[in-house]
Amino acid sequence: MTRTARLLVLLAAVLLLAGVGTVAVLHAADRSGRKDQEQAGGPAVTPGTVTLKPGGRQLLFRSMAWGPHRDEITSVPADRPDGPRTASGLTCLRFHAAAGTGICLQAEHGALTDTYRAVVVDSALHELRHYPAAGIPTRSRVSPSGHLAAWTVFVSGDSYAGTAFSTRTSIVDTRSWRYEDNLESFTLIRDGRPVKAPDLNIWGVTFADDAHFYVTVATGGKTYLARGDLAARTLTTLHENVECPSLSPDGTRIAYKKRVAGAEPDAPWRLYVLDLATMTETATAERRNIDDQALWADGHTLVYALAGDYGADLWTVPADGSGAAAVLTRSAVAPAYLG
Template sequence: MKRRLLVVAIGVFALVGGAITYVVQARDGGAAENAVPVVTGQPMGLDGRTLFFRNLADGPDSGKLAAVPIGSAGPEGSVRRVGELRCDRFAAARGTAVCLRLKAGSLPPLTELIVLDANLRERHRETLPGTPSRARVSPDGRIVNWTLFVSGDSYAATGFSTRTGLYEVDTGKLLKSVEELAVFVDGKRYFAADVNYWGITFGADGNKFYVTMASKGKTYLVEADYRSYRGTAIAENVECPSLSPDGRRIAYKEKVSNGVWRLAVLDLATRRSTHPPETRSIDDQPVWQGNATLLYPIRTAGNTLDIWSVGLTTAPKLLIPKATSPSFS
């Protein structure tokens, strides 16, 4: 039987207005080594030293935004701090964050897009049609991106449709879809009724970006310029790209078969792809930690998600159990 131990933390975890509750949520059997320790009631902010993620530990705080110090992340590392913000997807960079949240009871599904400042206070909110899928913030903190499923519930489904859009934090300009992006394939402007875009990743200045374009049974990696609003397909079979901080590599999902993807890395200079030593199927947009480590969620036998990390040449390891949607502040 699952048990929860509630202990009032004294001294170390003090906040103005009262003590903090320390919660240990055990997995089946209550074994101490499998416990997921949680501290609730603490404020959070984008301080550049924190790994954020969506908490999936059992209990009333499941689904809320959680955090651990970057250096202490690990299955037996620091106690996770859990705030009050509920997000289905979260991303942050340079003092800006975005929270995607499915609007309760909405039919057809609607998503709340919430843009947050460095103290995770709301700056802007939009309600958009669809179900949360991906979220990113440009490294300079000036542009927020989201991808929503308009129909279907996974990339393995047939007939799904996506919408990916952009919001300029400083100007308030909202681009609900990038479908008008002028894309060139093999030197020719590409037109097709079935084009879908998803999973944007940004260059350091927020102007260059990469995005997946799907059409006629193929997926392309498109390298695009935001100011000129023009892009070029530079590779095939690339989904959910993620640009390394140094701008040299793209990590992505490479389709192996229906519903199965392998983690891959494209060197942008040589156009050569390699595979980190992770052989399990990855159905998400990877996150870079530095220029040599990737973070990503893996679904477990118990139908939850754990965050793992893998080096470009070093073995994968469990980073945070019962968690997903990692993002560095």
């Protein structure tokens, strides 16, 4: 055998071994991902097409299940929340969607530090626009029409429990791309009069329509439910001790977390519902600490996240104070109902 022939044989052997090694690594990674998922006791997660278009009612959320699709937005039929999940490939820390529009809050991992951004996506989960986010993502909402998207980030601090934090809340109109970078520039109205508040914090938008929304306003050591007017650029306080509001589908009630007397300082909240006509508060049957912006699954049921073995689980409770809390699905956070 000539020297050239020997070299060709050696090269072929090296390439063959490299190919076998690659296949083995990929196979092992796939087995490892499936094994992690099986050990977690979670549902099957497979890649596929996820859409925000109208169709059968579906539940979307960030999947926390171990495996190659952890942190991706996944979809399940709304009536089978614990069924097999379809993974979209879109990774988000926070997510919400309505009427074919989604808002995805993402981390961009750098060599020394992470940065964050808010990405508006279309019904196919393709990016339309993105905006820099000044801190750690914490809340996001899309208006029922899909025309407005809002998000809140922690500019400093990482918990609402104490007072040493600062937030920034933004809203964008997906028709004109008019962008309100910081709602703290709106005029605060309390007791019928404009108020100057240097310690203002605002978070947790929930939309009523394409002109109005509700939000938490904090100042002077107190929190308030405020009604926002985009055209007038005002925030008018309505009720005290309301955080992370969520408007019911019929627009008559607000689900929210309320600080209760006697609770631990780092776990101060319980889940309540406020009747906007009478300002009557109703405690839900969920007695644990809730640090989330609840979502209305329908006119009667609230969905929210609680800490779980693999990050977070989604739970439900009736909005009228009856019944008991129940697990909706494990290893999930940031839900949105579509269809």
